[in-house]
Amino acid sequence: MATARTENPMSILGLNQPNGQHRGLSKPVGPSLGPLATAPQPHGSQKGGSIPQGSGGIRFGDDxxxxxxxxxxxxxxxxxxxxxxxxxxxxxxxxxxxxxxxxxxxxxxxxxxxxxxxxxxxxxxxxxxxxxxxxxxxxxxxxxxxxxxxxxxxxxxxxxxxxxxxxxxxxxxxxxxxxxxxxxxxxxxxxxxxxxxxxxxxxxxxxxxxxxxxxxxxxxxxxxxxxxxxxxxxxxxxxxxxxxxxxxxxxxxxxxxxxxxxxxxxxxxxxxxxxxxxxxxxxxxxxxxxxLMDELTLKGITQYYAYVTERQKVHCLNTLFSRLQINQSIIFCNSTQRVELLAKKITQLGYSCFYIHAKMMQEYRNRVFHDFRNGLCRNLVCTDLFTRGIDIQAVNVVINFDFPKNAETYLHRIGRSGRFGHLGLAINLITSEDRFNLKSIEDQLTQKTRRSAASMTSSVQHKRRRVGVWHSSVLLPAAHKHSE
Structure with missing residues (x-):
């Protein structure tokens, strides 16, 4: 995907307003794919029932x-x-x-x-x-x-x-x-x-x-x-x-x-x-x-990597969308320009997509954040603006389209998936330029996490068996396997 600068990125995207909302084919987030971040319907509640307003404390026998x-x-x-x-x-x-x-x-x-x-x-x-x-x-x-x-x-x-x-x-x-x-x-x-x-x-x-x-x-x-x-x-x-x-x-x-x-x-x-x-x-x-951080990795998140060239990334992403069951996904890029270009490309592939970054007007950022949180779109492309504390329960897949440069950023990125102990998936698209950052981050995150190859799922080819945390998935035919 091209990264050359342009004088007017918005004209490239074909948007009248930079509101961060691209619409592809209508693929609503359905209830069959799991609970979303929308307000759930109450159950077992008493309509019209008065809620007692006391001064505090629980009294024995209260209902x-x-x-x-x-x-x-x-x-x-x-x-x-x-x-x-x-x-x-x-x-x-x-x-x-x-x-x-x-x-x-x-x-x-x-x-x-x-x-x-x-x-x-x-x-x-x-x-x-x-x-x-x-x-x-x-x-x-x-x-x-x-x-x-x-x-x-x-x-x-x-x-x-x-x-x-x-x-x-x-x-x-x-x-x-x-x-x-x-x-x-x-x-x-x-x-x-x-x-x-x-x-x-x-x-x-x-x-x-x-x-x-x-x-x-x-x-x-x-x-x-x-x-x-x-x-x-x-x-x-x-x-x-x-x-x-x-x-x-x-x-x-x-x-x-x-x-x-x-x-x-x-x-x-x-x-x-x-x-x-x-x-x-x-x-x-x-x-x-x-x-409460005896180990640095998140237990509920399975981490995969795929070695690709820069040109193969979009094709690999398309493969993931077609093969994985995604409730909602967050896709990270390392620059605002790449965020907008990738969001446009995803839309051209036929998938609904929002994007968000720090250079957008606050009004549009608020709208995108609110709409994505409420499940109006399945995919969000963003910069590291979205790595800090953002809690959207429906997000079960995080994709590092651009691999981060340090372990701290990596941890916060993949932490957007698998919220509150739920299971999540982190997929990293690695180019030859990322191999040194991959090695550095892997060493930092696996100092206290040494899982045996026997504990891995049978659907995964195990690369880097020394620590057993990173996997190369057989679901990614577009990825070139790394020779060790």
């Missing part, structure tokens, strides 16, 4: 659970990443009844390992440094104690969640609103760059309890005196490794300088850079450390 509108039960197989728990229940943490209602109506039946470890510590007010795998419930691990500690009698900002991308900010705010819907008045606000600053200023003129923000925008609002954060009691850093990178760390430290000294700071991520030690020593007070 409040019968009034809940629960989503359809998810019966898919889950890995030990989310099932190896201590057997705790959400009721064990003495949460408000109204908060428990929101938790159960989200479909969260029992706390995952990271939630078991994190929730009681966060409720105690202690700083936390938590490392857990992608898709194991980190958002719930900090949002549940955050919402529990909100005092509705106070009309100032009480908690902040820092995230590195606008899409993640929207996702976290949506989860917060859903979980807190029975609490009776928790005001959640998302503020990110690329949106109207005046709207944010007007919103902050009213009561706001929780702010979910990207660092640049919230710092701007703080400096203007609009966002008053001197009474914030809890600050969460989601995808903390990215927030502690050179792109954000200066902004984060400046934001912290406006907070009260007694504030609580919680850091969550799947990977942590060495710089976290310096940050922890400077800003955290005796943090409680949680490490």
């Amino acid at each position: 409040w659970k019968k009034c809940l509108q629960l989503p359809a039960k998810d019966c898919r197989v889950r890995t030990s990443d989310v099932t190896s728990t201590k057997g705790n229940e959400f009721e064990d943490y003495c949460l408000k009844r109204e908060l428990l209602m929101g938790i159960f109506e989200m479909g969260w039946e029992k706390p995952s390992p990271i939630q078991e470890e994190s929730i009681p510590i966060a409720l105690s007010g202690r700083d936390i440094l938590a490392r857990a795998k992608n898709g194991t419930g980190k958002s719930g691990a900090y949002l549940i104690p955050l919402l529990e500690r909100i005092d509705l009698k106070k009309d100032h900002i009480q908690a902040m969640v820092m995230v590195p991308t606008r899409e993640l900010a929207l996702q976290v705010s949506q989860i917060s609103i859903q979980v807190s819907k029975h609490l009776g008045g928790v005001k959640v606000m998302a503020t990110t760059g690329g949106t109207n600053l005046r709207d944010d200023i007007m919103r902050l003129d009213e009561t706001v309890h929780v702010v979910i923000a990207t660092p640049g925008r919230i710092l701007d609002l703080i400096k203007k005196g609009v966002a008053k954060v001197d009474k914030v009691q809890m600050m969460v850093m989601d995808e903390a490794d990215k927030l502690l990178s050179q792109d954000f760390v200066v902004l984060i430290e400046e934001i912290i300088s406006f907070l009260a000294k007694g504030r609580q700071i919680l850091l969550y991520s799947a990977t942590f850079p060495i710089s976290v030690q310096k940050f922890m020593a400077k800003h955290l007070s005796k943090p409680y450390e949680i490490n």
